[in-house]
Amino acid sequence: MRQIAHEVGVQAGALYRYTPDKQTLLFDLMRGHMDALLAARAAAAGGVAVFDTPLIRLDEFVRFHIRFHLERPDAVFVSYMELRNLTPENFAALEALRRDYEDQLEVILQSGVAAGEFGLTDTKITTLAIIAMLTGLTTWYREDGRLPLTQIERIYTGLVRGAVGVS
């Protein structure tokens, strides 16, 4: 708390005018991140996506996930590393939001399977595997790295297409 206060240019005690305690501060931060994720996702998928093919929607999801996560590395880092420091209730609340997000990918996979365009065994596991693969990007991506972001997006969409057995 003293460290946070210092970066904000204030004494530690002053923080308690804005949060009842440290746990709430952490939870609000993480829930804010998930809310932003779901809101951005809704905005991105809200347009004409319903009429697009499963493959187009899948590609769009991959690009969205990559962009969103790479744009806020700090929030992503906290949201993954501090999960264990949440109270059981707060953890459950966040897990529910995370599941909402995962479900959006799974729906795409299911529609792809239903349309006979994807060839995969299990939509639930494939969903989790894809998200883990995509989020892993945040641990090594550097802005001045070997490849530009557009190229990385192309590679990952290719990996995901292969994983879902697009024919």
Next chain:
Amino acid sequence: MRQIAHEVGVQAGALYRYTPDKQTLLFDLMRGHMDALLAARAAAAGGVAVFDTPLIRLDEFVRFHIRFHLERPDAVFVSYMELRNLTPENFAALEALRRDYEDQLEVILQSGVAAGEFGLTDTKITTLAIIAMLTGLTTWYREDGRLPLTQIERIYTGLVRGAVGVS
């Protein structure tokens, strides 16, 4: 330290007969995990693997990674969540070991590409993506879950085959 001592049935001070400090204890734990990973990998890949096709070696790597990580969830958890609490030197040492491991997968991918059996754009990124996908399994796998481990292994080998563009 007091918590660790309690679980071992000893006073906190007694731990310092076995470790010079907390940082060293953490590092030894994590390095021990990586040493075990590399040793187990060497044992698994040491046999006839050299004569096998890239695809067979890839499948074997996937099964190995899954098995090894699911058998020691605590060590995996610590090794991923406590990286940020290592000194820069200790962190660098562990990163080197991790890279050794990653390289073993990348070699498989390279040989698959060279043999014309895999169709992928970038072996380095594909390596990291696959490992992130596989390791993500440890965050949700439960022994009494919906699917048996052998089935999960089959699904993941399928996902990886698709990702590397096996034809």
Next chain:
DNA sequence: CATTTAACTGAACATTCGTTCATTTGAAAA
């Protein structure tokens, strides 16, 4: 038996932690 030696205790240390609160500050309202 006596002696050595290693393991462990338990208290203490200096910090650091999250949090509280009487007091001060300074701008807005009267």
Next chain:
DNA sequence: TTTTCAAATGAACGAATGTTCAGTTAAATG
């Protein structure tokens, strides 16, 4: 100008932290 009031201070609290160490215990050694 005086009053009001929210924002922030800074000191203090109790508890927890990693670590040290003189002293106790008990097994191994002579």
